[in-house]
Structure formats: structure tokens, C-alpha cells
Amino acid sequence: MRATGRGAPAQSATADREIVISRVINAPRELVFEVFTEVRHRSRWWGPDGFTTTTRAFEFRVGAEWDFVMHGPDGTDYSEWITWTEIAPPERIALRHGESRGDPNAFESVLTFAPDGAATRIEMRTVFPTTELRDEAVEKYHAIEGGQQTLSNLAAYVTEIARTRVED
Structure with a gap:
């Protein structure tokens, strides 16, 4: 697992915001792409440890949206919204993520799914509108740890699905 945070060497024009x-x-x-993109799987793994997710609406196509609520372990609900801006199965997904449609602080993410032998390397590159919003996400909302936990939850769920399919 790899994550870049504050103090990481600049690698692009957006490094201070990503x-x-x-x-x-x-x-x-x-x-991995199927489990990431099908709503029937989402609530089983999406979010950091201790969070659950309730989907209000989901359609996976460019221009469509995923409207959902993440429920924190402390009982706090977080309204979330994603729109898909690019879909290239099974290689790449680009999206815009905010609290709601029109959120001025929404951020952009690109996910890539690359073969790594018999495994898959998933990379999530997120760019925030400003350095301050990125820093707030890291410091206040623990975005790096939360992202790592979310990918860990995805890995555990995909492994379970893969094992079940082999047994069938």
C-alpha cells in the first residue's frame, strides 16, 4: 500500500492538492472492477472501518450519479454524492465527489485498475480544488487512513467473493 501525504516530494503540478x-x-x-462498480456490492465494503453506507440512488454510467449516506461509528451521518466523468472498463474510472451536486468543494478522483500478475493494483488519485481543502481532508477527516481502510475493505470483500466463486 502506498499513500502520499503532506511533505511528499512534488511529482506533478497538482502534488500539493492531491x-x-x-x-x-x-x-x-x-x-475488482465489478465489485467497485456494482451497487449490490457497494454497501458491503465502501467506507473506512466502522462506517456503513446507505445508497439513495445509483446509476453507473458517465454523467450519472451515486447519492448515498455514510454512517459513522459515532452515529454521524455524512451525505455524499458522486458523478462519474469517465468509465473505461476494466481499466479506469474518473469521478467528481462532494456532499451534494454543485458542491464548490467537490474533488476529482481517478481510479486505475492495473494487472499485477494474477492480482490487481488499484490506485486512487484524488485532486482537491485547493491545498487547504486537501489539508483539511487529511487532518480533520483522516482521508489517507480512511482511503487505505476503504481499499483494505474492498480487498477483503473481493477476496471473499473470489473464494466463493472458486468453490461454486
């Missing part, structure tokens, strides 16, 4: 998290998942890319 977070990059990656993980290798021991499953084929097509399965």
Missing part, C-alpha cells in the same frame, strides 16, 4: 493511495488486491482486474 492524495494518492494504492493497494494490490489478490484477484483478477475484472472482478
